[in-house]
Amino acid sequence: MYPEESISQMVSDGRMTRDLPFPLEEIGFSNMSSSLNPARGDHEFLEDPPTSARDEHLVEISEALRTVAKALRRVAEGKASAQAEAASWKRKYELEKERNSSLKHQEATKICHSGSREEETENLRNESLVHDSSPENSVHCCGKDGICSHETLGDGAVDAVSNKQRRMVTRKASFRLAWGCNGYSSGQHKHEVVSFEKGNITTAGRSNKQILLKWESQPQTVLILAKPNSNSVRSLCAEMVRWLKDEKKINVFVEPRVKIELLSESSDFNLVQTWKNDDEIKDLHSKVDLVVTLGGDGTVLWAASMFKGPIPPVVPFSLGSLGFMTPFQSENYIEYLDAVLKGPMSITLRHRLQCHVIRDAAKDEIETEEPILVLNEVTIDRGMSSYLTYLECYCDSSFVTCVQGDGLILSTTSGSTAYSLAAGGSMVHPQVPGILFTPICPHSLSFRPLILPEYATLRVQIPLNSRGQAWASFDGKDRKQLAPGDALICSMAPWPVPTACQVDSTNDFLRSINEGLHWNLRKIQSFDGPRDL
Numbered sequence: 001m002y003p004e005e006s007i008s009q010m011v012s013d014g015r016m017t018r019d020l021p022f023p024l025e026e027i028g029f030s031n032m033s034s035s036l037n038p039a040r041g042d043h044e045f046l047e048d049p050p051t052s053a054r055d056e057h058l059v060e061i062s063e064a065l066r067t068v069a070k071a072l073r074r075v076a077e078g079k080a081s082a083q084a085e086a087a088s089w090k091r092k093y094e095l096e097k098e099r100n101s102s103l104k105h106q107e108a109t110k111i112c113h114s115g116s117r118e119e120e121t122e123n124l125r126n127e128s129l130v131h132d133s134s135p136e137n138s139v140h141c142c143g144k145d146g147i148c149s150h151e152t153l154g155d156g157a158v159d160a161v162s163n164k165q166r167r168m169v170t171r172k173a174s175f176r177l178a179w180g181c182n183g184y185s186s187g188q189h190k191h192e193v194v195s196f197e198k199g200n201i202t203t204a205g206r207s208n209k210q211i212l213l214k215w216e217s218q219p220q221t222v223l224i225l226a227k228p229n230s231n232s233v234r235s236l237c238a239e240m241v242r243w244l245k246d247e248k249k250i251n252v253f254v255e256p257r258v259k260i261e262l263l264s265e266s267s268d269f270n271l272v273q274t275w276k277n278d279d280e281i282k283d284l285h286s287k288v289d290l291v292v293t294l295g296g297d298g299t300v301l302w303a304a305s306m307f308k309g310p311i312p313p314v315v316p317f318s319l320g321s322l323g324f325m326t327p328f329q330s331e332n333y334i335e336y337l338d339a340v341l342k343g344p345m346s347i348t349l350r351h352r353l354q355c356h357v358i359r360d361a362a363k364d365e366i367e368t369e370e371p372i373l374v375l376n377e378v379t380i381d382r383g384m385s386s387y388l389t390y391l392e393c394y395c396d397s398s399f400v401t402c403v404q405g406d407g408l409i410l411s412t413t414s415g416s417t418a419y420s421l422a423a424g425g426s427m428v429h430p431q432v433p434g435i436l437f438t439p440i441c442p443h444s445l446s447f448r449p450l451i452l453p454e455y456a457t458l459r460v461q462i463p464l465n466s467r468g469q470a471w472a473s474f475d476g477k478d479r480k481q482l483a484p485g486d487a488l489i490c491s492m493a494p495w496p497v498p499t500a501c502q503v504d505s506t507n508d509f510l511r512s513i514n515e516g517l518h519w520n521l522r523k524i525q526s527f528d529g530p531r532d533l
């Protein structure tokens with residue numbers, strides 16, 4: 001392929017270096033082509049170098065080129081040993097390049113970095129490779145639709161061949177993480193949770209940090225929602241309205257029923273605001289800074305159900321029997337409300353589920369214009385039917401299972417301590433994002449509850465061959481009949497319910513399960529008895 005007599009010609013016309021697998025300039029043989037002067041007969045050294053070198057540099061070049069030329073000839077002849085030689089030259093080139101690059105950056109790094117020697121070496125190694133112009137590193141990362149791993153890793157392995165304890169550098173393929181949301185690429189908000197360290201995925205921050213709400217301007221308007229038919233609630237409500245108006249100069253909204261009750265007590269409550277129809281309720285979120293609930297968990301659910309979109313922070317006062325979501329004691333309402341109105345306050349962002357019912361008759365059409373939002377759960381059960389429910393369940397496009405039993409609960413983590421708990425589901429901290437999938441009395445020994453990720457979309461289908469109907473209920477209310485062929489679609493809603501904490505999310509949650517549910521209550525075993533010595 002390369003006849004010996006033509007090598008000098010190939011050097012002078014550039015073919016020799018063009019066909020090399022790497023540029024010789026990069027291992028220190030700079031300006032090789034220009035150093036060779038055919039007119040002077042330099043290229044003739046290649047075949048017959050002089051015993052006394054005219055120029056040290058040219059001797060170096062000629063030796064290198066003779067070796068390469070030999071290797072190339074043998075490669076052309078298909079000899080395995082020549083391939084190994086070429087590979088060894090390539091390897092030398094890579095090591096040389098790495099060394100040069102390290103040396104080049106060392107001075108600069110000495111000035112810029114004050115880290116340890118190991119860190120410096122690691123940084124240099126990474127830096128030299130990141131700045132490599134090879135195709136896999138030339139991809140520009142950190143685009144707007146995701147995050148990239150654009151770092152590389154020195155693996156620290158010892159090069160046994162050279163036996164020089166050189167650390168080999170392996171290249172780690174870069175990649176991009178992108179978050180899809182209903183077909184759209186988005187998720188910049190996820191960047192705080194995931195990062196890359198030397199190309200490896202790590203969690204940089206977690207979402208379990210306590211959330212604080214700080215007012216940027218003074219709250220002006222409070223909506224009070226009160227449990228009906230309770231004398232204690234009625235009298236506390238009247239007292240609270242007076243205090244808010246007289247002491248705090250705050251506008252107060254109450255439900256029309258409550259306004260009538262207040263007015264029957266005194267005309268002083270004339271200035272309390274209310275609404276006339278459901279359309280006005282839709283605008284409440286833009287008028288109200290804070291919602292106060294007086295009742296039990298059901299009143300918190302009631303408050304959440306009034307807001308089909310964004311909902312202002314809720315301060316739940318306990319006037320019920322359990323009060324899992326109502327950490328504030330009504331006796332101390334002045335102290336608590338004072339602190340809340342001043343801020344900052346810890347809040348729990350309680351996720352809600354949004355549900356759509358799709359009728360077989362109107363496939364692909366959503367029955368209600370607005371989704372039904374639930375704070376606790378949506379339940380699909382057998383209602384009055386005496387047959388087993390038969391529900392086909394899908395998570396995104398994957399089949400999950402068939403539920404044959406009394407029904408299925410799709411619950412938020414806030415609802416995990418309500419119906420789902422009674423059906424055998426786990427108790428989950430309300431700040432954990434997820435959807436609980438809990439069967440009700442499944443007629444199967446192996447059916448255990450699941451917790452699915454918060455981004456999942458669940459579909460519960462009543463098969464056409466189901467023997468009975470099913471009923472869906474939303475936070476225990478608004479029952480809807482589902483006929484064979486109908487489906488319920490459920491996913492995380494974009495509007496969580498921010499509820500004020502008495503201490504913080506975790507403290508309030510643990511206090512509720514201990515004091516409300518008497519979780520793991522057991523007498524402590526006495527020391528008085530047999531024990532390890």
Ligand SMILES: NC(=O)c1ccc[n+]([C@@H]2O[C@H](COP(=O)([O-])OP(=O)(O)OC[C@H]3O[C@@H](n4cnc5c(N)ncnc54)[C@H](O)[C@@H]3O)[C@@H](O)[C@H]2O)c1
Nearest residue numbers: 296297298322323324376377414415417418419422475476
């Ligand atoms: N077998 C059961 O446990 C069962 C049956 C039906 C409904 N429920 C629950 O009742 C809820 C409706 O509540 P309601 O007050 O309108 O009805 P309700 O008056 O019948 O009260 C139900 C009970 O559930 C408690 N509860 C509600 N939400 C809770 C939560 N997130 N964590 C812990 N306990 C909670 C309430 O304090 C109350 O004691 C439904 O969302 C459902 O979760 C439970």
Ligand SMILES: Nc1ncnc2c1ncn2[C@@H]1O[C@H](COP(=O)(O)OP(=O)(O)OP(=O)(O)O)[C@@H](O)[C@H]1O
Nearest residue numbers: 225226227228295296297298299302320321322323
């Ligand atoms: N403002 C309201 N208007 C209409 N119904 C309400 C209102 N507040 C609460 N309810 C309903 O009243 C019922 C009981 O409310 P809640 O759970 O708050 O009281 P409770 O049953 O005494 O307390 P607990 O749930 O702690 O036992 C619930 O079904 C709830 O939906």
